[in-house]
Amino acid sequence: MSVYNINAICYRTVHDRDFRAALKADPQRAIADYDLTPEERQALLDGQVGALAKMGAHTFLLGHLARYGLLGLTDELYSERMRAILSKA
């Protein structure tokens, strides 16, 4: 069920400008009220999009995090981490 919440956080970055700004300013606080496992929460805060994809988050939605430069992600970092799932698999 908490993969749903990872997806919901990504969705909200597109559709809720205030949430997007909050996630940029203070990620830990912005996602504090979401029910996530400790692993999911840490992966999210670390911008570990490859790990989140492996947990079942929708990759199209994860892309929003890089598009808005959230959680320390750039296009380069995002693609490196996302592409790594295939080489490690």
Added chain:
Amino acid sequence: MAEIVCTVGVPHTPHYPSLVEREGPQCEVARLYRAVREHLEAVAPEVIVIFDSDHLNTFFFNNWPTFAVGTAPKIIAPNDDNSALPKRTLRGHEELGAQIYRDGIGSGFDLSLSQDFSVDHSVLVPLHFLTPSMDVPIVPVFINGLAPPLPAAKRCFALGEAVRTAIERWPAHLRVAVVASGSFSLEVAGPRIAPGKRSGIPDMEWTKRVVQRLARAEIDDLLEETTADQMAKAGNVGGEILNWIAMLGVLGRRKPVFVEQQTNEGHAYGVWRWD
């Protein structure tokens, strides 16, 4: 009785409006959209039915339809901010949408219904190029092309046939065009993107094969080949081909006026007319 005057298929790449702005009317993207638009203008549709896959913007996993019909007089677009297009209100053809919904249910398709919704770039980008004044009312028919399990290709073809029947049962004279929006092979933000990029094309061979099947009207082969595995192999939005397949269901097994793959892209532009 309503008449289906034309069906077309196009991509909806979010940055194409700004690309064409930058590169001018002679660039390939501008030329291909224009070729489609000229056919559409020649048949002067009064309504556009558009098969579209929402990109988790109109709908989300709290309520995710496999098939849905949108019937509303006013439709806000875009609801995502990933194209350079300004927000506007599109006209919806509520009554034809209601007929497609009702008749679709009647013919065995358990369609979802939305009477209050917005749409993302996957509807707005095609309209931007095909009906720039956006004065033709639309009926969006949404097909899940992004979140597996996707509906089967044959089921989507049959949905197209049901939509055709519903349109043809419209009692008054009405000229209807059908638009399919989407790619055949595309990965957006998934593991098969190009290094440092936001997208990639995992299966160019598949794209070429689809274009060839469309050109030759080898529809049964295409339906056999468009499996869940093949769509997944074609990318995380590879299911957008289902919009084209539903469009084929509307027009039957006809050959296109033209279908052309864009250079080095996993998508194509096509037009079917029989007037």
